[in-house]
Amino acid sequence: MSLLDDTVARIAPVDFDAAAAAQLALDAKTKPRGSLGRLEEVAARIAAIRRTPQPGRLEAAIIVAAADHGVAAEGVSAYPAEVTRQMLANFEAEGAAVSVLARVAGARVHVVDVGVGRPTGNIASGAAMTRDDARRLAEQGIACAQELSGEGVGIVALGEMGIGNSTVAAALASALLGVDAERVCGRGTGIDDEGLQRKIRVVRAALAANHVDRGDTLGVLAALGGSELAFLCGVALGAAAEQLAVVLDGFISSVAALAAARHAPPAAQVMIAAHLSPEPGHRLVLDALELEPLLDLRLRLGEGSGAVLSLPLLDAALAVLDEMATFDAAGVTDAGR
Amino acid sequence: MSLLDDTVARIAPVDFDAAAAAQLALDAKTKPRGSLGRLEEVAARIAAIRRTPQPGRLEAAIIVAAADHGVAAEGVSAYPAEVTRQMLANFEAEGAAVSVLARVAGARVHVVDVGVGRPTGNIASGAAMTRDDARRLAEQGIACAQELSGEGVGIVALGEMGIGNSTVAAALASALLGVDAERVCGRGTGIDDEGLQRKIRVVRAALAANHVDRGDTLGVLAALGGSELAFLCGVALGAAAEQLAVVLDGFISSVAALAAARHAPPAAQVMIAAHLSPEPGHRLVLDALELEPLLDLRLRLGEGSGAVLSLPLLDAALAVLDEMATFDAAGVTDAGR
DSSP, X not given: OOHHHHHHHHOOOOXXXXXXXXXXXXXXXXXXXXTTHHHHHHHHHHHHHHTSSOOOSOEEEEEEEEXXXXXXXXXXXXXXXXXXXXXXXXXXXXXXXXXXXXXXXXXXXXXXXXXXXXXXXXXXXXXSSOHHHHHHHHHHXXXXXXXXXXXXXXXXXXXXXXXXXXXXXXXXXXXXXXXXXXXXXXOTTTOOHHHHHHHHHHHHHHHHHSOOOTTOHHHHHXXXXXXXXXXXXXXXXXXHHTTOEEEEOSHHHHHHHHHHHHHSGGGGGGEEEOBOOSXXXXXXXXXXXXXXXXXXXXXXXXXXXXXXXHHHHHHHHHHHHHHOOBHHHHTOOOTTO | OOHHHHHHHHOOOOOHHHHHHHHHHHHTBSSOTTTTHHHHHHHHHHHHHHXXXXXXXXXXXXXXXXXXXXXXXXXXXXXXXXXXXXXXXXXXXXXXXXXXXXXXXXXXXXXEESSTTSOBOOTTTSXXXXXXXXXXHHHHHHHHHHHHHHTTEXXXXXXXXXXXXXXXXXXXXXXXXXXXXXXXXXXXXXXXHHHHHHHHHHHHHHHHHSOOOTTOHHHHHHHHOOHHHHHHHHHHHHHHHTTOEEEXXXXXXXXXXXXXXXXXXXXXXXXXXXXXXXXXXXXXXXXXXXXXXXXXXXXXXXTTHHHHHXXXXXXXXXXHHHHOOBHHHHTOOOTTO
């Protein structure tokens, strides 16, 4: 059995009994029932993912997968392709947004080069990569999740960097959701009206040039790419098998997560949507995953920046579950009893 | 000149030039222009409040003002009045939600008893307190803000605890905004339909029993209370004079902030709305203050809990401004130049 198939076989539904027990514990805390709103939902969901009513506070890591894309040659990005490599150096020097935000959030950044300077095929005219490539990248992602789990990480945030990858993500979303390019193409890092029309034409061309069966996730990833999306799809699958919470960032990382959920449906249950991006396809992808984003701050940077910004909310939710006093212990009258 | 009048005289408009300079600095960072969305707005606004393009990262304190209310006798809360005192002990033991959340956020909690066990008059039939009482409480709040500023605090979050105080806040909002009780009364910590109807009747009775001139903020606070709202109004005024950012929590603290902004309009410019509460009056109050909340997590606890949850976003915004690399320094091609 391959690592991919073995991992998928290990992905089980999350433990809803643990969530119910966590909610009972939250109800005994010195606050009106449910008054911490979505924070309580998050705590109960993480209890379900970790299969314990007392998950405690968890270490978080951000995985930033970086790669180049043949489709960048079509002029679909506001930035030249060399920026992917330049940003890799910026991550290394800890000067990028995700570096700063992760430092503030007390989370580790794990940058993985899965194809910088080795662009995939141009999807406007053919396949991004072979099926074997897609499998190998997904299995690298699985191995990465396993390694982090082994090091004690309990929460994995998905980040990406790759000039042209919002076009790739739009093509994937168009294929996986069965919707036209117009509904999933946005301005990415900041293209103008003409650039947006070009991007829509390129995505339509990619779907015409690549005949994909949307029930075959590996086939879709091989046809449309990109390397970092195949890798992050593997991270999500590996994390689900390891009972790690997976925090989605914006449109691109969410499309990788959607591919994972299509390949192994229970994987969707370990996912938490950090924020809603202004990219028009993001809401469609989150709806397909049945996820409601925590934040709406008009973030459109990627790199995992929005995912990292949500980590203090997850930490707060877990701290409430772990550390708040109960009505009984604090001697506070419980009107809701 | 009294401390209150002297403080109001010291409140100047924030420095919009500093905000513009901070935005220029953000535009030079290695990210597409504006791609950190509301985080960039927050950084620029804090620059304006602190009157420098480089405010750096700031120490934050949460002030939790606690008091009792004569109107609690009308049965407007799901909890008995003794809970205010019990919660004071819970804050002391650091077991309350705000205690846990502040620990996670690395912020100080400053609990101030401004009337626990010494309830104000029942506003359903008369004035909450005298005009002198309201002024004394506001001046205590000013002194508290001055003290924190002297200790190096740059951000003050407003929190409150007081059984019955969402009724008091509704009466204040009704008076200050000139809207009927129905539009500003909500379920508070969890009253049922009958309790909500009773609360609306009590607020209408309070406005009938107390003839207030909404242009006279001290008069409105004296008539309708409560002690913690008059105190927090003073905190907001003192913070504005000291060039501290003021983070609003839910409906109740926002009403105190509205009173401050009515008394000294430029004070509104130092305010940041942490979250949107499900209380129906909260949006009305934030609209009057021209503030857009950062979070929408269905929080309805008070204590400053929502304000504290927003602090990591403020810290992240300031860290981005302070610590992110520029395109030039990182050698990244700037397409937006």
